[in-house]
Amino acid sequence: MALSFFVSSWFGSDSSAEQLFALYRDTGSPAYLEKLIALHGNELYHFLAQQSDKALAEDISQQCWLKLIEQPYSFAGKSSFKTWLFSVGRNCLIDELRRRQRWQADMPETELAASTCLAQQLDTNRRQLLFSEQLQLLPFLQREALMLQLEGFSLQQISDITRQPAETIKSRLRYARQFLQQLAGGSDDNA
Amino acid sequence: MTTPEHFEQKLQQQYQHDKACHVLPQRVSSEIVRRARSVKRNNGMGLWRNTQLAMSCALLLLMGYLLQPADKKVPLYYQVVVTQGEHYKEVQQHRLSPQTEYMALSPQVDPSVVYQQYTAAQQRSTAFHYHTGLLRQQEEQWQITVCDDLLLTIDRQLLSQLNLQQHKLSDFAQQQWVEFVSNSAGRLVAIKPVSSGLYCSES
Numbered sequence: 169m170a171l172s173f174f175v176s177s178w179f180g181s182d183s184s185a186e187q188l189f190a191l192y193r194d195t196g197s198p199a200y201l202e203k204l205i206a207l208h209g210n211e212l213y214h215f216l217a218q219q220s221d222k223a224l225a226e227d228i229s230q231q232c233w234l235k236l237i238e239q240p241y242s243f244a245g246k247s248s249f250k251t252w253l254f255s256v257g258r259n260c261l262i263d264e265l266r267r268r269q270r271w272q273a274d275m276p277e278t279e280l281a282a283s284t285c286l287a288q289q290l291d292t293n294r295r296q297l298l299f300s301e302q303l304q305l306l307p308f309l310q311r312e313a314l315m316l317q318l319e320g321f322s323l324q325q326i327s328d329i330t331r332q333p334a335e336t337i338k339s340r341l342r343y344a345r346q347f348l349q350q351l352a353g354g355s356d357d358n359a
Numbered sequence: 360m361t362t363p364e365h366f367e368q369k370l371q372q373q374y375q376h377d378k379a380c381h382v383l384p385q386r387v388s389s390e391i392v393r394r395a396r397s398v399k400r401n402n403g404m405g406l407w408r409n410t411q412l413a414m415s416c417a418l419l420l421l422m423g424y425l426l427q428p429a430d431k432k433v434p435l436y437y438q439v440v441v442t443q444g445e446h447y448k449e450v451q452q453h454r455l456s457p458q459t460e461y462m463a464l465s466p467q468v469d470p471s472v473v474y475q476q477y478t479a480a481q482q483r484s485t486a487f488h489y490h491t492g493l494l495r496q497q498e499e500q501w502q503i504t505v506c507d508d509l510l511l512t513i514d515r516q517l518l519s520q521l522n523l524q525q526h527k528l529s530d531f532a533q534q535q536w537v538e539f540v541s542n543s544a545g546r547l548v549a550i551k552p553v554s555s556g557l558y559c560s561e562s
Contacts, residue, residue, distance in 0.1 A: 194408070194409070198392050198395040198396050201391070201392060201395045202388075202392055205383070205388050205391060205392070209383040209388055210378065210381075210382045210383050211378065212383075213381065213382065213383035213387075214377070214378045214381040214382075217381045218377075218381070222381075226383075226384060226387050229383055229387060229391075230387055230390065230391055233391040233395075234391065234394060237391075237394060237395045237398050238398065298377075299373035299374070299376070299377050300377050300380075300381075303377075315374070318370065318371060318374040319374075345366075345370075348366075348370065349366055352366060352369070
């Protein structure tokens, strides 16, 4: 904990996020915060931007980091720093979407399968979409699970971030992949 | 036909490419850092916490150092050194000394415990021997002489632990006849004053 003050010089530029966080928490030096933002700021922003829009992603990103500044002990080290950061980001985003009455993802899991039908309805021209546009065709929760997995989170970590059982996450991932595979198949056919 | 492996690879590539196109604007990160600097949390707080930690550690170390000697007792061992003297046939030096390599082999013996064993077995045991001799105080040690047969020196530390039969060390005169008891190992167990002395023949 406070020992980080004494050992800060031991850590080079390859410090892990947890080490950087401990150093920032104990010293309050903005230099460590800058390194943390460099390490995970873009990843969080990308996740939030895909789940909302750029303006909201900027806003939520800022909120997350400000939470870290104002309540440095809110990260207790029970998970990795990145998992904690994405959990905070996701919660802030959903709160904000609810506040703005843009939250539409509270759908039962049984309805998730229906999204695969969407791909079949797309015509040939729409299959030539950019990846980000393809992602936007996915339901919020499927897109969320897929992005978190592509971001490198394990099934358990995704489960922790979203507070959903691992089985549910598996289903979302499967449907998301099926959908994208159908789109990809169409793209390949047209290539 | 797209294989699952190819699909996964392409998915990951597309994701990384997409991520590279969506980076946190510099003005946002600058604003966050600016806010961090303005908050800069009375960062004396962090320093103060570390100072407290360092001071607590130093205090604990100091207390540990100060308390250690009180707890640490160096075990003393009964040591008998037997030599031959110029004026006596045998000279025995009885003393308590800190553990040495030689003494480490000897068990630690409390003379008072041995005396209890002696009194319990007094009637039947031949393991204890008693002799009469003249006790004298000689600077830092006491001596018991048995004619010119034996000179036995006892250091003060050992004497204070011996059973003196209700007597205090100060009760003993500078020179006094005593009966001393030793066990089978030759260790002194008790000393008591006696009124009658020993007749030593001229040798």
